[in-house]
Amino acid sequence: MKGSLISAEVLEPYAEALMSVAQSHNQVDKIGEDVSGLLSLLQSSPELGDFLSNPIIEAEAKKAVLQQLVGEQVHPYTMNILKLLVDRRRIMFLQGICEHFQDLLRQIKQTALAEVTSAVELSEAQRQAIVERVKALSGAQQVELKTEIDRDLIGGVIIKVGSQVLDASLRGQLRRIGMRLSAG
Numbered sequence: 001m002k003g004s005l006i007s008a009e010v011l012e013p014y015a016e017a018l019m020s021v022a023q024s025h026n027q028v029d030k031i032g033e034d035v036s037g038l039l040s041l042l043q044s045s046p047e048l049g050d051f052l053s054n055p056i057i058e059a060e061a062k063k064a065v066l067q068q069l070v071g072e073q074v075h076p077y078t079m080n081i082l083k084l085l086v087d088r089r090r091i092m093f094l095q096g097i098c099e100h101f102q103d104l105l106r107q108i109k110q111t112a113l114a115e116v117t118s119a120v121e122l123s124e125a126q127r128q129a130i131v132e133r134v135k136a137l138s139g140a141q142q143v144e145l146k147t148e149i150d151r152d153l154i155g156g157v158i159i160k161v162g163s164q165v166l167d168a169s170l171r172g173q174l175r176r177i178g179m180r181l182s183a184g
Contacts, residue, residue, distance in 0.1 A: 019104045114134045115160040117160075122157075
């Protein structure tokens with residue numbers, strides 16, 4: 001309940017406002033790139049997230065760090081929303097706002113997000129086959145792959161698109177065989 005309240009009251013309005021500004025100024029692709037870059041930065045540097053979330057650190061210091069890190073690379077609208085988040089003490093929700101913005105962007109571009117977990121790195125041919133399969137299943141125009149390697153799968157892949165899960169892993173097949181044997 002708390003997560004959905006934060007989502008409804010904080011994440012959605014800021015992400016939707018950024019999308020509205022991006023659309024009205026025909027900057028959806030550029031701001032989409034900015035948001036992806038911010039997410040990568042936050043994921044590669046947990047210290048940055050800790051710094052931005054720290055209530056003891058002054059707002060001006062946070063703005064200065066953001067300006068120094070991304071000021072020249074991001075669109076001024078993106079920088080303005082970052083400053084607004086700092087001023088309104090909402091910068092700790094930056095990752096969630098960026099993720100929600102990406103969801104909105106996928107809806108606009110009719111893109112499905114496919115989370116693919118495999119035992120080994122996928123070849124380009126395998127990635128393309130997964131993209132085609134997801135397009136057929138979801139009816140999406142485009143597919144964005146988010147890959148992860150899990151050596152415990154032994155072989156095969158698990159593909160998650162929205163609430164649908166396609167488990168074509170060797171571990172999943174062994175589990176299903178085990179369930180049939182124990183039921184019989």
